[in-house]
Amino acid sequence: MSEINADMKSGGFVANRVSLAQMQAGQTGKIVRIDGGHGMVRKLDALGIRVGKKITKISAQWMKGPVLLQQDNTQAALGFGMASKVLVELNARDEK
């Protein structure tokens, strides 16, 4: 998992890659990779959640419960396992 949390330079600002599960509520970022199987990618794709899209994490339930994200005008909840497989490049200004 070296890629996750690995800082990288892009376009003059430091970007940070984390999984959707690791994102803090309120953070925004761009999906850079989805590591799930074909079925999962297809399901996410049907709702418009795919590589290149900007998403905002709204909340996460305790005890590895589902993660809620906003993408355009769509909100979706997905399980923690699925959220761990969605890799997001955080917006620089949202970093804490």
Next chain:
Amino acid sequence: MKILLMGNPNVGKSVVFNRFTGADVIVSNYAGTTVEFTKGSMRIEGQHAELIDVPGTYTLDPTCKAEQIAVEMLKAGDVVINVVDATNLERSLNLTLQLLKRKAPVIVALNFWDETKHRGISIDVEKLERILGVPCVPICAVTGEGINQLVERIKDAKSSAFKYDEKERWHEVGNIVGKVQTITHRHHTLLERLGDASVRPTTGLPIAVVVLFLAFKVIRFIGEGLIGYVGEPVFENFWAPLMLKLSGLLGSEGFFHDLIIGQLIDGKIDFGQSFGLLTTGLFVPLAAVLPYVVAFYLVLSFLEDLGYIPRLAVMVDTLMHRLGLHGFAIVPMMLGLGCNVPGALSTRVLETRRERFIAATIMAIGVPCAALQAMVVGLLGKHGLGNLAIVYGTLFAVWVLLGVLLNRVLKGESPEIFIEIPPYRIPYLRGLSKKIWIRIKWFIKEAIPFVLLGVLLVNILYTLGIIQFVGRITASVITKVLGLPQEAVGALIIGFLRKDVAVGMLIPLGLTVKQLIIASVVLAMYFPCVATFTTLAKELGFVDMLKSAGIMIVSSLIVGGVLNLILPG
């Protein structure tokens, strides 16, 4: 001509359907309300046309059973009305392009047009129409705006010449949206903030507790109010004197009299105990159960239309995973609290056979329907709320335990939750009242014939001595294991037909509070009523239904036996 209504889940297809046909289809604010297609007929320029409300799907590449039904339906249609969420153009167009690719004649209806204004979205409809090459009509289905224009333009629906590379579909969608849609910034509305608060754990859990508590309070308040101020007075003051006269005319006794009026208790009609077709047979469904059914559906329908159910699904997801399900399985459970039949049907929102089996089985065992609950509350409630708490607590514990067990025993794993969370919408009064009315009508139509049949059967079985006979055979189980009198077997026989009549049969037996608790729990668990049974057999298949029924019988005997051992008195 066959017209299909197709689109993503929760974009208002069923509202459009109701508008077009004047038909009665249940509409809610969450994905998967329509799990079965519904047909209706309408007239277009004097021509008869068949309209089909297809379950919602995000893609023509199906991911669950409801979506499969949608894709199969596509072959049968002459025209597709593609209902689109105008506030979610990008996602909706993904399906639109797939429909265009199939060369189906399409007309696009842009629903929630009014909401786009609040959300700072503006869409150039003419440009969209030029790009897609099919008619596009903005509508607001709940208010009926744009519906006439939509009907007028159905004849213009055509298959489009629009071409794109399947691999580049999203890219293409993005291009189109970029060309036709402009978004202006705006602040979050109160409803949106409330929406977010009800899925954040720190605020969401207290909100869930308050919502469920209030729901319970309101249901009891309305249910009891309707029974106390409407149901009972009408039956006692108007119906009872009439029935007493009829009783006199029929000679006050004899088989026919007892069938129609039932036994007179101290020369009077006792709607709980007389057990005649026109006395208890009408009192139970109309005065004892209907008030709670009305109250329950009022509250459930409000929560559905508001959009709370998917948020509740998120909040309970972690618990549901222990039962081999995910949060959205709360939908069959909530519907099951009204009636187990729609509960069983809605298990189709779940992806795998394993989940559907677990959900249907624990729903049929641990989720008592409104009819049973109304009778149990009426019978046990007067002995103190603590007794009701034991019944509900036991059923809940069984529901959880059985889910955990099935999750351990059954092979395979259950998928994770993945659902769309719709925005909160203030329930539209006309839509809401229509939905409640549909459900009440359905209850009356389904319940009354079966209640009457149940009462008829009770009388016949008693007269022929069959209940007494079965009572003697099963005496050891009924009396030793469950601690109930032999005669209670009658309730178990009739419980297969209607659970409310079955509970009613306990009234004349003069059971102790302990026996009432055991009988209520066993009646809730031991077997589904015939309507639920046939639905389950259809949904699960016969073999799985038998397995499920086996689990019900065994677990109800165990739980009833344990209660008999541990409860005092």
